[in-house]
Amino acid sequence: MSIKLPDSVPLHRGLIREFHDIRVSDVSSSFVSCQKEIYDTLMFFLESGIDYEDLCPLVKSNCDTYIQLLEQEEESQGFQTKFKTIKENYKEMTESCEVFDLDTMDRYAERDITAPQLSKLLKEANDGYIPKIKISITMVDRILRAFPYIWKDPKCILPDSLLGDGFNNDANEDEIEMAGGSIELTCPITTLIYEEPMISKKCQHTFDKSGLTEYLKNSDTNRYMEKDCAKDGCSKKISMDDFSPDTIMSLRCKIYQIKRNENNNNMKLEALDVL
Ligand SMILES: [Zn+2]
Incomplete structure (x- = not known):
C-alpha cells in the first residue's frame, strides 16, 4: 500500500524559532571593509608622488570597482528587505492554514487544502524585481563617489545626487561659489589655495583654518568671537564651533596640486626641447 503525501504542510508551531x-x-561588514580598502588606496595614490597621467588608469579602476561594489550592496540590501516581506507573508499564510494532523493529512495529500511553500515564494521573488536600497551616505562614501569627478576636474560642480542627506543643497544652490562654472579653491580670507579647509555647518561656506582663526580671534583678549561670516553677501553669524574639516575641498586641492605639478613638469620638458 502506498501512502500519498502532501506537497507542503503548514509550518509546525515547534519550528517557529x-x-x-x-x-x-x-x-554589509565586508562592504565596509572593501570600501575602506578602496578609500585607503586612493588616498595612498594622492600622497605617492606618482604622476597624474600614470595614476589615471589606477584611479579609474578603483573608482569603477567602487561603483560596482555600491550597486551590489544596494541590491543585497534590497534583497534582504524583500526576504523579510516574503517571510512575513509566508508566516501569515501558514498561520491561517488548518493544523496538519491525522485528520487533515488526507485532505492535504489530495490538495483539498494547501499550505504555502517558502521555497516557491522565494523562487518567485527571485525571478521578480528586486528593489535597490540606497545606502545611507557617509563621508567616506561621499568622497569615493565624488572622486572620479574631482579627479577629472578639481574645480567641478558635483552632481546633486552626490551630496546626499545632511547637506542642504537647495538653500545653497544660488550661493555656490562659481567662477566660470567652477568651484574656487582659494580661501576668501587668505586668498591662497586651501591648506586646511574648514566648512561652516550654518552656511556651508569654507575658509582656510589659518584665515579663520585669525579672523575670529580677538587680538585683545586672544579669544575666539562670534562674527559675521567672512563670505561676501552671507548674513550668518559664525563661530569656531560651527566649523569642521571640509574633506571634499581638501580632496579638490590635493588633486589640483598633482595636476598642476604635472603641467609644470611638462612645461619644463617643453622648455628643454626648445633649448
Ligand atoms: Zn557664510
Whole structure:
C-alpha cells in the first residue's frame, strides 16, 4: 500500500524559532571593509608622488570597482528587505492554514487544502524585481563617489545626487561659489589655495583654518568671537564651533596640486626641447 503525501504542510508551531532564524547573509561588514580598502588606496595614490597621467588608469579602476561594489550592496540590501516581506507573508499564510494532523493529512495529500511553500515564494521573488536600497551616505562614501569627478576636474560642480542627506543643497544652490562654472579653491580670507579647509555647518561656506582663526580671534583678549561670516553677501553669524574639516575641498586641492605639478613638469620638458 502506498501512502500519498502532501506537497507542503503548514509550518509546525515547534519550528517557529528556527523559522525566525532563517536570514539572508548580511554582507554589509565586508562592504565596509572593501570600501575602506578602496578609500585607503586612493588616498595612498594622492600622497605617492606618482604622476597624474600614470595614476589615471589606477584611479579609474578603483573608482569603477567602487561603483560596482555600491550597486551590489544596494541590491543585497534590497534583497534582504524583500526576504523579510516574503517571510512575513509566508508566516501569515501558514498561520491561517488548518493544523496538519491525522485528520487533515488526507485532505492535504489530495490538495483539498494547501499550505504555502517558502521555497516557491522565494523562487518567485527571485525571478521578480528586486528593489535597490540606497545606502545611507557617509563621508567616506561621499568622497569615493565624488572622486572620479574631482579627479577629472578639481574645480567641478558635483552632481546633486552626490551630496546626499545632511547637506542642504537647495538653500545653497544660488550661493555656490562659481567662477566660470567652477568651484574656487582659494580661501576668501587668505586668498591662497586651501591648506586646511574648514566648512561652516550654518552656511556651508569654507575658509582656510589659518584665515579663520585669525579672523575670529580677538587680538585683545586672544579669544575666539562670534562674527559675521567672512563670505561676501552671507548674513550668518559664525563661530569656531560651527566649523569642521571640509574633506571634499581638501580632496579638490590635493588633486589640483598633482595636476598642476604635472603641467609644470611638462612645461619644463617643453622648455628643454626648445633649448
Ligand atoms: Zn557664510
